[in-house]
Amino acid sequence: MMNETQTIQSVVTTHPSGDARFASLDETIAHYHAEPTALIQILHAAQQLFGYLGADVLRYIAGKLKLPVAQVYGVVTFYHLFTLVPRGKHQIMVCRGTACHVRGAQLLLDRLQQELGIKEGETTKDNLLSLHSARCIGACAMAPAIAIGDDVYGKLSPDKIPKFCQKELKKYV
Amino acid sequence: MIRAHCLVCAGAGCISSGGNALKDALSNELQVRGLDEEIRVVETGCMGPCDLGPVMLVHPDGTFYQRVTALDVPKLVEEHFIKGRPYQPLLPKDEVTTAAVNTQRDFGFFAKQQKIVLENCGTIDPENIQEYIARDGYRALGDVLSGLKPAQVIAEIKAAGLRGRGGAGFPTGVKWELTAKNPVTPRYVICNADEGDPGAFMNRAVLEGDPHKIIEGMTIGGYAMGANHGYIYIRAEYPLAVKRLQIAIAQAYELGLLGKNLFSSGFDFDLELRIGAGAFVCGEETALMRSIEGRRGQPQPRPPFPAQRGLWGKPTNINNVETWATVPIVMRRGAQWYSQIGTAKSKGTKVFALAGKIKNTGLAEVPYGTTLREIIFGIGGGVPNGKKFKAVQTGGPSGGVVPEQHLDTPVDYDTLQALGSIMGSGGMVIMDEDSCMVDVARFFLEFCCDESCGKCPPCRVGTRQLLNILDRISHGEGELEDLDRLEELAQMVKDASLCGLGQTAPNPVLTTLRYFRDEYLAHIVEKRCPARVCKDLLHFTIQDEKCVGCSVCARQCPVDTIFKVGGQKKYYILEDECIHCGSCVDSCKFDAIVKASDGEGHVTPQRPAVLERPPGRKPTSLVTA
Numbered sequence: 158m159m160n161e162t163q164t165i166q167s168v169v170t171t172h173p174s175g176d177a178r179f180a181s182l183d184e185t186i187a188h189y190h191a192e193p194t195a196l197i198q199i200l201h202a203a204q205q206l207f208g209y210l211g212a213d214v215l216r217y218i219a220g221k222l223k224l225p226v227a228q229v230y231g232v233v234t235f236y237h238l239f240t241l242v243p244r245g246k247h248q249i250m251v252c253r254g255t256a257c258h259v260r261g262a263q264l265l266l267d268r269l270q271q272e273l274g275i276k277e278g279e280t281t282k283d284n285l286l287s288l289h290s291a292r293c294i295g296a297c298a299m300a301p302a303i304a305i306g307d308d309v310y311g312k313l314s315p316d317k318i319p320k321f322c323q324k325e326l327k328k329y330v
Numbered sequence: 331m332i333r334a335h336c337l338v339c340a341g342a343g344c345i346s347s348g349g350n351a352l353k354d355a356l357s358n359e360l361q362v363r364g365l366d367e368e369i370r371v372v373e374t375g376c377m378g379p380c381d382l383g384p385v386m387l388v389h390p391d392g393t394f395y396q397r398v399t400a401l402d403v404p405k406l407v408e409e410h411f412i413k414g415r416p417y418q419p420l421l422p423k424d425e426v427t428t429a430a431v432n433t434q435r436d437f438g439f440f441a442k443q444q445k446i447v448l449e450n451c452g453t454i455d456p457e458n459i460q461e462y463i464a465r466d467g468y469r470a471l472g473d474v475l476s477g478l479k480p481a482q483v484i485a486e487i488k489a490a491g492l493r494g495r496g497g498a499g500f501p502t503g504v505k506w507e508l509t510a511k512n513p514v515t516p517r518y519v520i521c522n523a524d525e526g527d528p529g530a531f532m533n534r535a536v537l538e539g540d541p542h543k544i545i546e547g548m549t550i551g552g553y554a555m556g557a558n559h560g561y562i563y564i565r566a567e568y569p570l571a572v573k574r575l576q577i578a579i580a581q582a583y584e585l586g587l588l589g590k591n592l593f594s595s596g597f598d599f600d601l602e603l604r605i606g607a608g609a610f611v612c613g614e615e616t617a618l619m620r621s622i623e624g625r626r627g628q629p630q631p632r633p634p635f636p637a638q639r640g641l642w643g644k645p646t647n648i649n650n651v652e653t654w655a656t657v658p659i660v661m662r663r664g665a666q667w668y669s670q671i672g673t674a675k676s677k678g679t680k681v682f683a684l685a686g687k688i689k690n691t692g693l694a695e696v697p698y699g700t701t702l703r704e705i706i707f708g709i710g711g712g713v714p715n716g717k718k719f720k721a722v723q724t725g726g727p728s729g730g731v732v733p734e735q736h737l738d739t740p741v742d743y744d745t746l747q748a749l750g751s752i753m754g755s756g757g758m759v760i761m762d763e764d765s766c767m768v769d770v771a772r773f774f775l776e777f778c779c780d781e782s783c784g785k786c787p788p789c790r791v792g793t794r795q796l797l798n799i800l801d802r803i804s805h806g807e808g809e810l811e812d813l814d815r816l817e818e819l820a821q822m823v824k825d826a827s828l829c830g831l832g833q834t835a836p837n838p839v840l841t842t843l844r845y846f847r848d849e850y851l852a853h854i855v856e857k858r859c860p861a862r863v864c865k866d867l868l869h870f871t872i873q874d875e876k877c878v879g880c881s882v883c884a885r886q887c888p889v890d891t892i893f894k895v896g897g898q899k900k901y902y903i904l905e906d907e908c909i910h911c912g913s914c915v916d917s918c919k920f921d922a923i924v925k926a927s928d929g930e931g932h933v934t935p936q937r938p939a940v941l942e943r944p945p946g947r948k949p950t951s952l953v954t955a
Contacts, residue, residue: 196624197607201566228625235626235783236607238566254528255723255759256685258773267911271888292610292777293528294567297685297757298343298380298692307569309346316886316916 172217178206179217186221193222196232200239209243237292245280245287247329250304254293257301261314265301266290268315272322285330305329334369334411337387339452341376341538342531342570343692344383348399352384355400359407369411375539377452379439380692382422387434387452394434395420425711439690442709444671446679447655448695451539456574459581462542468587470661471546474553475595483554484510487657489665491677496522496613496650497725497754497830499676499743502657505647508637510555512645517557519548520641520648522618523564523571526610527726528777530757532681533651535693537564537571540655541578545588545601547657552599555647560599563618565606575603610727610781614829615648617783628785629829650755652681672698676742684710686759687717696741703737706760717762721845725754727774727781728834730841731767750841752834766863767846768853771839772800778835789832792823796839804864808854817843858929865910867927871935872901872914876922883914883923884944896940904941905934 172179185202189195199222203214210233219226233239251266266288270276273288280287296302299311310325338344338353353373360366377385382396393416398406402420409417421430422437431437445451454461462468474483488503509517521544525533536544548560564572579601582588590598604622611617612627619641621627640646656678660668672678676698682705685691689711696705706712706722713719721731730751732739739745743753761770779793799816802808820836827833843850852860859867872883872892879899884892891907892914894900903914903923915923926932 192624194622194624197621198605198624201605201607231626232624235628236609238608255726255757255770255773256529256691258528259686259759259761259765259770264911267909268888268913291567292526292608292781293530295525295531295534296342296346297529297531297683297759298383299346300685300691302346309342311343311346314916315911315913 181206182214182217183221186218191222193224196222196224196229197236200229200233204239208246209240211241243280243284246285247287247305249286249288250291250294251277251289252292252294252296252300252302252304253290254295254297254300256297257293260300262290262301264315265303265313265318268318269303269322272318283330286326332368332370334391335389336369336371337374337377337389337452338371339375339377339383339385339387340373340456341380341383341452341535343376343380344385345570347383347397349384351400352386352398352403355403356386356407359403360411363407363412365407365411372455373457374453375451375456376535376693378443378448378535378693379690381690382692391416392433392435394422394431394437394440396422439692439694439709439711442704443695444679444697445695446659446671447536447543447652447681448539448693449659450543451535451693454540456539456541457577459542459578459585459587462540466662467542467658468546470658471549471587472593474550474661475593475597480510480554480556483550483661486665487554487660490660490668491665491672492653492656492660492668493676493743494650495652495656495680495755497728497752499753502649502653505637505649506551506555508635509557509645509647512637514645515556516559516644517555518641518644518646519551519555519557519560520618520622520646521548521560521562521651521654522613522615522648523562523568523651524606524613524618525568525651525755526565526613527728527755527757529683529685529723529759530726530755531683531685532693532756534568534571535681536651536655537568538574541571541575542582543655543658544575544651545578545582547654548601549588549592549599550657550661551647551649551654553597555645557647558598558600560601561604561622561641562601563604563606563612563622566608572603572605579603609783610777611783611829611831614831617829618648619646626783628783629831631828652756673740673742675744680741680753680756682756682758684758684760686723687713687762687765688760689714698742699740701738701740702732705741705758706737710760713760713762717764720761720763720765721767723751723759723761723770723838724757725752725834725837726757727777728752728830728837729754729757730837731761731770731845732841733845750844751837764861764863766804766859766861767842767849768800768804768859769861769863771842772797772804774838775800775835778831782831782835786826786828786832788823788826789828789835792819792827793832793835795819796823796836800839803850803853804859805866806853806857806864808850810854812854813843813847813850852929856929858927860927862925862927864927867929868910869905869926869928869932869934870903870908870910870912870914871924871926872903873922873924874900876920877901878920878922880919881944882917882919886913886917888913892944893941894944895938896942898938900938901944902935902938902941904937 219229253262302311386395406417492502493499612621616630617627636646681695694709721733775797782789784790891904
């Protein structure tokens with residue numbers, strides 16, 4: 158009971174919005190003792206919570222870790238996995254590693270773009286699916302492969318894409 | 331009483347082909363038949379032959395089953411566990427005799443390997459520390475902490491001739507000694523699990539299949555170098571590996587195998603995970619350390635080397651996953667034993683990831699000195715679909731291609747370097763006659779260009795310019811002078827870049843130019859792509875004599891550029907609007923559509939007078955510009 162009260166208080170004192178997600182973020186920051194060296198780990202947690210790293214969140218983290226906002230921004234833009242803009246609920250990652258490339262990943266990506274009506278890096282209108290390409294998801298034996306969250310779908314080909322969109326993608330929508 | 335164990339592969343490959351469903355179905359079936367007290371289902375790490383997944387191994391008889399789906403389970407249980415005979419339809423077949431292979435031992439893919447690093451992958455449950463301990467796990471750590479001085483450990487690693495598995499092949503013992511002799515404290519050890527090379531997944535298998543081996547190796551290394559703190563830097567793209575490592579670390583702490591006063595020796599060792607965020611350059615050691623420090627992963631000039639000034643300016647030793655995983659084995663079985671495996675200069679075994687145009691994609695562990703031919707054709711089964719082998723790409727974006735005539739080269743660090751490629755971390759991507767070497771070079775260059783951190787101009791600007799030239803060539807706009815420009819520029823980028831990424835980025839260009847110059851010439855002079863890959867140089871034509879007018883191609887065409895010929899049961903492709911996606915070729919059941927790259931000799935078939943919309947064409951769901 159005691160703990161709960163404290164957490165609630167800390168929300169109020171730490172972020173004016175009172176958004177409960179900041180309380181979760183506070184826990185992660187406390188776990189790493191607000192160490193600036195844990196910045197990347199904390200950004201991971203923040204992106205998990207908010208879906209993307211907005212200016213407000215970056216300023217908040219910078220304040221907590223006593224880092225210049227510019228440095229936090231610099232880190233966010235350096236790494237591919239962080240995003241400053243909202244993405245869809247689910248991320249479709251088309252692997253474009255070597256093994257997938259020689260087995261036709263580009264054609265797969267082209268077909269997915271056509272089928273979903275969005276380009277790489279874009280999000281569907283219903284905000285459910287975003288399409289990206291990944292450098293290598295390490296599922297080379299299943300090439301060409303795509304990953305949606307933690308799920309990997311392998312041995313695809315462009316002509317399987319329409320069916321794939323109808324059957325598998327439904328699960329996420 | 332347990333009479334048999336069903337080892338179900340839970341590697342990433344098998345999971346994506348339905349491994350989880352198989353496991354659930356199997357557990358369920360055994361329970362329904364009342365066999366769950368006698369037969370245990372164990373989820374293991376990657377067994378290696380990912381292409382055959384989901385795979386399963388039954389102990390004690392050693393029967394290996396391939397492509398097992400949940401639907402096969404009732405019959406399999408009936409045959410194997412009730413009637414006591416192997417379930418024939420799911421046994422692998424011998425390549426030569428085509429007879430069913432009853433045990434894993436006799437299956438060529440496994441029989442030709444020597445598993446040392448992967449000894450536990452596919453054998454134990456990676457989420458259970460007791461299984462690792464039962465396989466002599468943590469014994470080497472116990473022996474080291476209770477009987478050896480740090481210097482003796484280093485001497486043993488040196489005597490074993492262990493070389494770093496991350497790519498450069500630097501002697502591990504020497505590296506450890508440099509860190510150990512630096513008087514500054516605290517010291518750190520780091521495991522580089524940022525396996526970013528596209529086409530490589532060896533480390534993933536070890537991380538997911540035998541995580542304790544890495545923990546044990548790092549703890550031994552920490553003791554030898556007087557480091558009490560270790561970090562595992564792992565890429566975020568491997569969520570399963572992250573999860574299994576977290577479990578493994580927690581279990582090790584629970585049993586007192588990490589933490590304070592290990593084996594009552596007074597030695598403390600703490601281990602933490604650091605998760606990357608998708609930057610290839612972070613595989614470079616100085617960049618990796620910056621990333622652990624929570625900064626942009628930009629490399630630093632060396633010297634100072636990490637052993638001099640590493641993480642937070644303190645002496646640091648960084649080794650690759652496979653190197654750390656080899657350490658406990660060397661300490662347990664002795665340098666004498668280990669140094670007998672391999673070649674004079676490269677000791678031990680190496681895990682290779684076979685991918686691309688190869689039958690048995692997956693992992694293969696062989697002693698150094700094994701020829702490329704043995705790995706690709708002996709274990710890998712060669713190129714599928716009767717196609718002709720063209721080249722193997724080793725070492726990822728830092729490596730190069732090795733053509734057919736050099737396949738009999740015994741593989742070690744030095745031989746591959748002599749061929750212009752590198753060993754790298756062990757990825758091998760096999761290319762067949764349908765792979766275009768200009769496209770492959772362009773692919774790697776695009777990768778390096780994209781992943782360049784931007785700190786030094788030779789890499790940032792040089793790779794971009796190389797890519798521009800290759801782009802031109804693959805679009806059919808290249809000129810002969812481009813080849814000299816490529817070579818000159820590549821050499822400059824190689825010589826002048828700050829870190830390994832830039833220094834090796836031109837390797838794919840240089841090796842393809844060296845071995846496949848004729849392909850470059852075909853693109854430049856004849857404006858054709860011999861492998862028919864480079865889209866801008868392709869033409870698609872429907873052959874009238876073969877076309878039956880079924881309209882499948884027209885319905886597949888994403889840009890509606892295939893029309894019915896007026897009054898005839900024939901179809902015609904409007905070449906000007908074709909995007910060269912190849913959907914029509916894939917969909918045609920009569921082989922009536924030809925994909926050609928005949929360069930300037932191409933003749934467009936005459937356009938019929940009347941073109942009609944194909945019948946039944948659904949309104950397109952596509953967004954066309």
